[in-house]
Amino acid sequence: MSTLFRHLPSVGQILEALGGDGDIAALPRPLVKDLVNEFLEICREEIRQNAIVHEDALALNTLVPRLKAYVLSRSRPHFRRVLNATGVIVHTNLGRSLLAKPAIEAVAEACGHYSNCEFDLATGKRGSRYSHVEKILCDITGAEAALVVNNNAAAVFIMLETLARGREVIVSRGQLVEIGGSFRIPDVMSKSGAVLREVGATNRTHRHDYEHAIGDETGALMRVHTSNFRVVGFTKEVSLPELRELGDRYGLPVIEDLGSGTLYSLAGEGLLGEPTVQQVVAQGADVVSFSGDKVLGGPQAGIIVGRREYVDRIKKNPINRAMRIDKMTLAALEATLRLYLDMDTARREIPTLRMITATQESLRSKARRLADALRAGLGEAVEVTLRKGFSRVGGGAFPEYDLPGTMVAVRISGISADELRDALLDTDPPLVARIEDGVFLLDPRTLASKELKLAADALRQAADTLKTKDRR
Numbered sequence: 001m002s003t004l005f006r007h008l009p010s011v012g013q014i015l016e017a018l019g020g021d022g023d024i025a026a027l028p029r030p031l032v033k034d035l036v037n038e039f040l041e042i043c044r045e046e047i048r049q050n051a052i053v054h055e056d057a058l059a060l061n062t063l064v065p066r067l068k069a070y071v072l073s074r075s076r077p078h079f080r081r082v083l084n085a086t087g088v089i090v091h092t093n094l095g096r097s098l099l100a101k102p103a104i105e106a107v108a109e110a111c112g113h114y115s116n117c118e119f120d121l122a123t124g125k126r127g128s129r130y131s132h133v134e135k136i137l138c139d140i141t142g143a144e145a146a147l148v149v150n151n152n153a154a155a156v157f158i159m160l161e162t163l164a165r166g167r168e169v170i171v172s173r174g175q176l177v178e179i180g181g182s183f184r185i186p187d188v189m190s191k192s193g194a195v196l197r198e199v200g201a202t203n204r205t206h207r208h209d210y211e212h213a214i215g216d217e218t219g220a221l222m223r224v225h226t227s228n229f230r231v232v233g234f235t236k237e238v239s240l241p242e243l244r245e246l247g248d249r250y251g252l253p254v255i256e257d258l259g260s261g262t263l264y265s266l267a268g269e270g271l272l273g274e275p276t277v278q279q280v281v282a283q284g285a286d287v288v289s290f291s292g293d294k295v296l297g298g299p300q301a302g303i304i305v306g307r308r309e310y311v312d313r314i315k316k317n318p319i320n321r322a323m324r325i326d327k328m329t330l331a332a333l334e335a336t337l338r339l340y341l342d343m344d345t346a347r348r349e350i351p352t353l354r355m356i357t358a359t360q361e362s363l364r365s366k367a368r369r370l371a372d373a374l375r376a377g378l379g380e381a382v383e384v385t386l387r388k389g390f391s392r393v394g395g396g397a398f399p400e401y402d403l404p405g406t407m408v409a410v411r412i413s414g415i416s417a418d419e420l421r422d423a424l425l426d427t428d429p430p431l432v433a434r435i436e437d438g439v440f441l442l443d444p445r446t447l448a449s450k451e452l453k454l455a456a457d458a459l460r461q462a463a464d465t466l467k468t469k470d471r472r
């Protein structure tokens with residue numbers, strides 16, 4: 001063993017051997033040096049563990065290709081593109097919505113140039129950054145006024161802080177939701193200084209539950225979208241028109257946290273029971289908040305629309321400054337909203353809506369093309385079958401609704417589904433899929449047509465890596 005250590009090349013020898021490599025030369029030299037040292041330490045450990053038992057494995061021309069792969073893989077940017085083959089369209093862990101092309105272009109324009117971000121071109125004086133999207137939001141939703149903050153969590157917080165700090169907000173026990181990642185209505189409420197007044201039971205809340213709770217301390221009535229769960233069976237919720245009527249009788253604002261919120265009616269897709277923002281505004285909610293990057297399909301943002309008197313108070317809240325959106329978000333949001341001026345255009349151009357409304361034929365055809373690419377890339381080793389399965393909207397929208405489609409089941413001889421899943425996290429780009437009943441599945445719904453070949457390449461890379469590991 002000790003003689004093997006002496007066969008390890010030096011850092012200097014390795015750097016010299018890598019000298020002519022363009023990919024490596026493009027990297028910062030100190031970083032390459034550190035990674036070479038790391039790699040040599042791994043080799044020493046392999047010698048100690050008897051994973052390397054022969055000096056041939058340490059020859060420069062054997063070591064350098066492995067080393068190069070190591071250096072390139074460890075020096076990649078941390079924030080990376082991934083291929084989403086999970087079938088979850090608004091996947092919070094994978095960055096939620098993809099922007100439509102005009103929105104991507106608007107972002108590039110906004111960050112590469114100066115702009116009228118807070119400059120009024122009509123007067124030549126200071127302007128408001130919200131002016132760019134307020135009118136279009138009002139035109140689309142029918143609201144009197146609008147405001148955009150950093151995300152919907154911030155929107156809920158600032159609505160409560162502005163309209164109900166130090167006062168009670170009445171919410172049904174059936175709507176005290178936790179959205180993954182620590183957003184819980186009771187906690188946001190308490191941080192905002194509003195006092196939660198829960199009414200009703202988990203499964204049933206009546207109009208008189210709200211009415212009995214109304215008193216001198218009441219600041220608002222609130223409804224929260226039960227985004228990621230459903231109470232089914234013996235249930236009752238109080239409708240927005242009923243709450244509106246109570247609000248009018250007692251002079252209280254009605255706040256609605258719509259969660260995902262959609263501007264495009266998905267009733268035609270069989271996604272029933274999900275009101276559009278337009279309907280919620282028409283039914284008289286005073287302030288409504290929803291996310292920019294869930295079903296709307298735009299950038300991360302929290303959108304607040306509603307009655308001018310309330311929205312104006314929220315705008316003037318000093319906390320608003322700490323939640324403001326940047327120019328890239330503004331540009332992307334305006335470009336996305338413009339697509340909603342024609343609903344057919346929105347459905348065609350906005351990736352999130354396009355994926356939700358994809359037809360069975362188009363999904364089948366994509367699955368076939370993916371299967372072909374896999375067979376072409378992996379040959380005999382791969383067994384590919386198409387089968388019926390389900391995708392999800394995600395992002396806490398339509399939790400109980402499965403979108404039917406065609407899945408591609410993949411088996412590669414000698415490789416388990418778990419091994420394949422793990423190896424795919426280290427391909428370039430990485431690919432995230434799912435395993436159902438022990439079967440490795442790719443859902444083509446969330447892969448763009450142009451990504452099918454990349455997905456097949458990723459599987460080939462993963463299979464190659466696993467096989468080389470076996471041999472070593």
Ligand SMILES: *Cc1c(COP(=O)(O)O)cnc(C)c1O
Binds near residue numbers: 154225226227259291
């Ligand atoms: C998603 C969601 C939020 C949080 O929205 P973000 O945009 O993630 O901040 C708040 N309330 C409900 C009901 C939600 O579904």
